Amino acid sequence: MxxxxxxxxxxxxxxxxxxxxxxxxxxxxxxxxxxxxxxxxxxxxxxxxxxxxxxxxxxxxxxxxxxxxxxxxxxxxxxxxxxxxxxxxxxxxxxxxxxxxxxxFKKIDIKDIKNFEDKYIGSDEELNDLKQAYIDGKGDMEHIINSVLCCTHDDEDRFREIIEKLIKKKEVPDFPGFSNEDKRKKMARKRKAEKEAQEAEKMKEDLGLGDGLDSLKAMIQSRSKSREEEMDSFLDNLAAKYGGSGKKKGSKKGK
CATH class of the missing domain: 1.10.287.110 (DnaJ domain)
Known part of the structure; x- marks a missing residue:
């Protein structure tokens, strides 16, 4: 050597x-x-x-x-x-x-992800991540949903309520992209999320996949390269930060 x-x-x-x-x-x-x-x-x-x-x-x-x-x-x-x-x-x-x-960096399993989600959602860490995503995206909800860990479209109303309180307390600026978002943009985001959820369930059924992490990865990989990389990024960050006990954007309840 x-x-x-x-x-x-x-x-x-x-x-x-x-x-x-x-x-x-x-x-x-x-x-x-x-x-x-x-x-x-x-x-x-x-x-x-x-x-x-x-x-x-x-x-x-x-x-x-x-x-x-x-x-x-x-x-x-x-x-x-x-x-x-x-x-x-x-x-x-x-x-x-x-x-x-x-x-x-031990191998992450579905239990690790769930354990992390239970601790992360509603925590100060999630709040800090939400604030940063809001600022980085200048209030764009699409950016926020894609950036905050463990979240789905179902978290949008919860996030919006939190951000409105932060704006009121002047902890973050009031971006027009957030406060004056076109309702059609929100509806389009909702339809997209619903369509993806339906596609995921159908793919899971067609492939005969179970509920384990390997099945989740297989389903994501079968859909697109970007989804495969998204899952890998989530698992990699879990391992990097916690040495096997969990973190970053990924699956949540109902997915």
Whole structure:
């Protein structure tokens, strides 16, 4: 196995471990984990073609070494101070980095999603996410529904009531796109949600799918590539933030 800094330069174009992981040098443990998970998913050997697998494996192993070193306070301090890596302790050559990754990001199941939803819906975290989505989308409800975690069209009236209170308290601006939304736009959004729900149920019935997570993924994957990526994004964020206990936009009651 090549020296870590040399491997990073060859495989990622930079010998700066923080640049490789895509985080600031003052990143905390949670930020390091998210950065590692986000990048490792893109280069995981199981997600690339056979032609790319060898290089992806090298990148995956090197990224694991980078994360392991930066998570060690002593090794990280030495690296920041000297710019050098203690190769002897920078990740053993015979370590199973796939197993290491699986320990950090265990497989999410439908129970994890439900547990997260129960804690998230109505929480301060959901409120903060709702406020941010409202501001980012300048009051566009379509953007809000697509951005806030675990929500569906059924949450629209609840969200609208919360946002109106926030506007009244001057915690967020009163965007015309929210307060003066054309009723036809809201009805079109409702019809679209109802149509998708009907299509999902029919697809589930046609494919003979059950209620488990694999069945849910299969149904989404059968509908469109964007839906498949949406589900993967949801599960990936669950694993990245909670190491297996759950988060981001996804399925909810009745879906």
């Amino acid at each position: 090549a020296p870590l800094l040399e491997a990073c330069k060859q495989l990622f174009g930079s010998s700066d471990l923080f640049v490789v992981l895509g985080v600031d040098k003052n990143a905390n443990e949670s930020q390091l984990k998210k950065g590692y998970h986000k990048l490792s998913l893109k280069i995981h050997p199981d997600r690339v073609s056979d032609e790319e697998k060898e290089e992806a494996t090298q990148k995956f192993q090197t990224l694991g070494r980078v994360y392991a070193l930066l998570c060690d306070k002593d090794l990280r301090a030495v690296y920041i101070e000297t710019g050098e890596v203690d190769e002897e302790n920078a990740g053993p050559e015979d370590r199973n980095w796939e197993e290491y990754w699986r320990l950090l």
